[in-house]
Amino acid sequence: MKRTEKVITAYDRYVMNTYKRVPLCIDKAKGAKLWDIDGKVYLDFFPGWAVSGIGHCHPTVIAAINKQAKRLLHVSNNYYSQPQALLAEALVKNSFPGKVFFANSGAEANEAAVKLARKYGHPKGKFEIITMTKSFHGRTLAMITATGQDKVKIGFEPLPAGFIHVPFNDIEAVKEAVNEKTAAIMLEPIQCEGGINIADQEYIKALRALCDEKDIVLIFDEVQTGMGRAGKMFAYQTYPIEPDVMTLAKALGGGLPIGACVARGKFGDVLTPGTHASTFGGSPIVCAAGLGVFEAIKKEKLIANTNKMGSYLRKQLEALKKKYHFIKEIRTVALIIGVELSIKGDDIYKECLKEGLLINCTQEKILRIMPPMTVTKLEIDKAIKILDKVFSRI
Ligand SMILES: *Cc1c(COP(=O)(O)O)cnc(C)c1O
DSSP: OHHHHHHHHHHHHHSOOOSOOOSOOEEEEEBTEEEETTSOEEEESSTTTTTTTTOBTOHHHHHHHHHHHTTOSOOOTTSOOHHHHHHHHHHHHTSOSEEEEEESSHHHHHHHHHHHHHHHHGGGTOOEEEEEBTOOOOSSHHHHHHSBOGGGTTTOOSOOSSEEEEOTTOHHHHHHHOOTTEEEEEEOSEETTTTSEEOOHHHHHHHHHHHHHHTOEEEEEOTTTTTTTTSSSSGGGGTTSOOSEEEEOGGGGBTBOOEEEEEEGGGGGSSOTTSOOOSSTTOHHHHHHHHHHHHHHHHTTHHHHHHHHHHHHHHHHHHHHHHOTTEEEEEEETTEEEEEESSOOHHHHHHHHHTTEEOEEETTTEEEEOOOTTOOHHHHHHHHHHHHHHHHTO
């Protein structure tokens, strides 16, 4: 703990205290394994809030970064560079015909989506964005406004106008909220921070029909669900519809900061020169990493593994549920896993950490487990053993 404590002391002195941190200073990582600065080994079943979706330091991503780093790191968006073209093409070919705007984070990808929807609705006087309660869309002023949770808003008022929230999975509530000013409906097909809440098939189909009928932009925030974790390349593909706009970030850069706003058909032409920009957006080095992620997913058949390991992990968790009465419900879509407890999960998450397993706890009572898509049976067995041990002490 000696070196860890030294780093923590420096943080206390020099880094703004904006995060609830646990005393773990990570030094290096590979796949689902990571090492702290004092040499202790951990199993990571929540790699960087799903950023390291295909595992830490994936060799294909590292190779792509190394190759690109020797040629070109950054160019301004007044010029062209090949990696941005190739990554946009990969995104479109794996989703729907359309166009991509590149940003640097999830919040920025969502900002682009909301600006796009406002610009599209502007001639008709439409500006209002409907989002869901318990949603999470990021931490910029507009995105804390879009987020359907008071905890992110308090103290930052006045907030931007034109955002309203309705309950998730409730089509009647949306229909009631829609009016002549509605520009867009924005939601996560699976609310992750909100506690792994999965949108119903019928609900999504009805949203699509409503948006078509009223000329409303349907935006899917796939910042956390995108890039294979839902058992398809994008979570919307588990539904029989396409959104008009999809936002991505987290796992897309394989560990480097990226955001992408993918717009279908005519929506790809709404933002025009001078209406939106990002200095770092779509830089060659980050796009090369993104291409590495696509390459690895394809080459190693990681989506098939995600589905296989997702059902295996679910089965193991169901067995634990039979054993421990405080496990209320298990909600999963492939490797997006929520374990709802009837008790607070904070201590469980901290005990798991002590035992060498990294998971997350959200909304106080929901354990969020998102192993990398490269996860093996052996690693799952190891994690389940630790969970069992921690649960048995309660
Ligand atoms: C993490 C997340 C965001 C915000 O992404 P940042 O990169 O932190 O700005 C937005 N939406 C969802 C669904 C997320 O999970």
